[in-house]
Amino acid sequence: MKPNLTLFLFLVSLTVVLLINVTATASDYIRPAPRKILQFPWSPKHSFHPQQVHISLAGENHMRVTWITDDNHAPSVVKYGTSPGKYNAVAQGESTSYSYLLYNSGKIHHTVIGPLKDDTVYYYQCGGEGPEFQFKGPPSQFPVTFAVAGDLGQTGWTESTLDHIDRCKYDVHMLPGDLSYADYIQRRWDTFGELVQPLASARPWMVTQGNHEKENIPLFKEGFASYNARWKMPYEESGSSSNLYYSFDVAGAHIIMLGSYTDYDEYSDQYSWLKADIAKVDRERAPWLLALFHVPWYNSNEAHQGEGDNMMASMEPLLYAAGVDVVLAGHVHAYERSQRVYNGKSDPCGAVHITIGDGGNREGLAHKFKNQQPEWSVFREASFGHGELKIVNSTHAFWSWHRNDDDEPVRSDQVWITTLRSSGCIAEKSHELKKILTGP
Ligand SMILES: *[C@@H]1O[C@H](CO)[C@@H](O)[C@H](O)[C@H]1NC(C)=O
Ligand SMILES: *[C@@H]1O[C@H](CO)[C@@H](O)[C@H](O)[C@H]1NC(C)=O
Numbered sequence: 001m002k003p004n005l006t007l008f009l010f011l012v013s014l015t016v017v018l019l020i021n022v023t024a025t026a027s028d029y030i031r032p033a034p035r036k037i038l039q040f041p042w043s044p045k046h047s048f049h050p051q052q053v054h055i056s057l058a059g060e061n062h063m064r065v066t067w068i069t070d071d072n073h074a075p076s077v078v079k080y081g082t083s084p085g086k087y088n089a090v091a092q093g094e095s096t097s098y099s100y101l102l103y104n105s106g107k108i109h110h111t112v113i114g115p116l117k118d119d120t121v122y123y124y125q126c127g128g129e130g131p132e133f134q135f136k137g138p139p140s141q142f143p144v145t146f147a148v149a150g151d152l153g154q155t156g157w158t159e160s161t162l163d164h165i166d167r168c169k170y171d172v173h174m175l176p177g178d179l180s181y182a183d184y185i186q187r188r189w190d191t192f193g194e195l196v197q198p199l200a201s202a203r204p205w206m207v208t209q210g211n212h213e214k215e216n217i218p219l220f221k222e223g224f225a226s227y228n229a230r231w232k233m234p235y236e237e238s239g240s241s242s243n244l245y246y247s248f249d250v251a252g253a254h255i256i257m258l259g260s261y262t263d264y265d266e267y268s269d270q271y272s273w274l275k276a277d278i279a280k281v282d283r284e285r286a287p288w289l290l291a292l293f294h295v296p297w298y299n300s301n302e303a304h305q306g307e308g309d310n311m312m313a314s315m316e317p318l319l320y321a322a323g324v325d326v327v328l329a330g331h332v333h334a335y336e337r338s339q340r341v342y343n344g345k346s347d348p349c350g351a352v353h354i355t356i357g358d359g360g361n362r363e364g365l366a367h368k369f370k371n372q373q374p375e376w377s378v379f380r381e382a383s384f385g386h387g388e389l390k391i392v393n394s395t396h397a398f399w400s401w402h403r404n405d406d407d408e409p410v411r412s413d414q415v416w417i418t419t420l421r422s423s424g425c426i427a428e429k430s431h432e433l434k435k436i437l438t439g440p
């Protein structure tokens, strides 16, 4: 009997060791089933009650507070201060609304507050009454941490992604497109707004558009009407004439938000704006340069192959010359990270491209990767999750990817990234950049 028991214990422990190993390696990872679309019971609110509160950066030391009320007479004022219940400042904003087929939106308020102290908790009230919210603004110096998740939607997996992000320490949320998956059904924009409010009212959410924001009806309704009305970003503050592309600064990082679904050829407004924006960046003050847009340029998944090619042909030389360090994209519902890459090949002076379109939408994951992993592709996996980019100082940043299935602190992929500036690439390219910027 005794030897058998020993053998049994040995087999049990071996199984445990093997199981631990299986969950730790990406290629053997067992993928979970999809989760249900969330149901939101209709809960009528007091007509001035602020709904769907979210904040976004609005130029140096300023924050835009956005919320919706059922009542059209609710004022667009925000009272705020640095102690709970004590509001020693007040700001007046603007409002908008839109109609879409039979749907009429509530009153959408946009109120910019500031100047604000950096890295400070503020308490605020929307419309001068109702519940108190609070947020922490970003620091003015490194370190600074960005949470990144694209293609969110509103399913059980979205909830899980948001829950994970809520448990990490971060300063700004960045979303490379595909927010609500409303897809013409406008009520879904409202339920999405309510779903993200706990996070989006506490940290700035900086978003760019995806295909699910378009909602155009040929000859009848132009694209992005709901998105532009609800998710106003600091485009005016960054010299852009469109909410579909803009830039912002956090600590020593300059972040460029581009539009995959608006014109991007070299005669387009977006391209001219991009050139002007890059020309303004002082790399002494902003050693980190990041770019976000929806459709990835480097993608070895079978899904959405080639969709980013035209934009890449137009804009990659400019981003390369400018020395963009990291590009974050969505659209493909999976995770993939590249080497530094340019023009289809690994290049020590190119950008690290990361596809992070695995926030949790109802369409599910993009399971099929091309059989042959390209030489530039370092890590790829179809699982829901989010990323964290912690910029430690002017030369080093730490990127990590967190699966929803693991505990938040578990990092399934991670890498240290150093700036192109510190490797001498920027100096090398300055001539090329000048040529593009001063060209026609
Ligand atoms: C765990 O997996 C790695 C790589 O797949 C392998 O090299 C290693 O031997 C495994 N360890 C155990 C304890 O099975
Ligand atoms: C930046 O951070 C990295 C990683 O922690 C460290 O090795 C490096 O010395 C730091 N550089 C400076 C200039 O502080």
Ligand SMILES: [Fe+2]
Pocket: 151, 178, 210, 211, 212, 294, 330, 331, 332
């Ligand atoms: Fe998409």
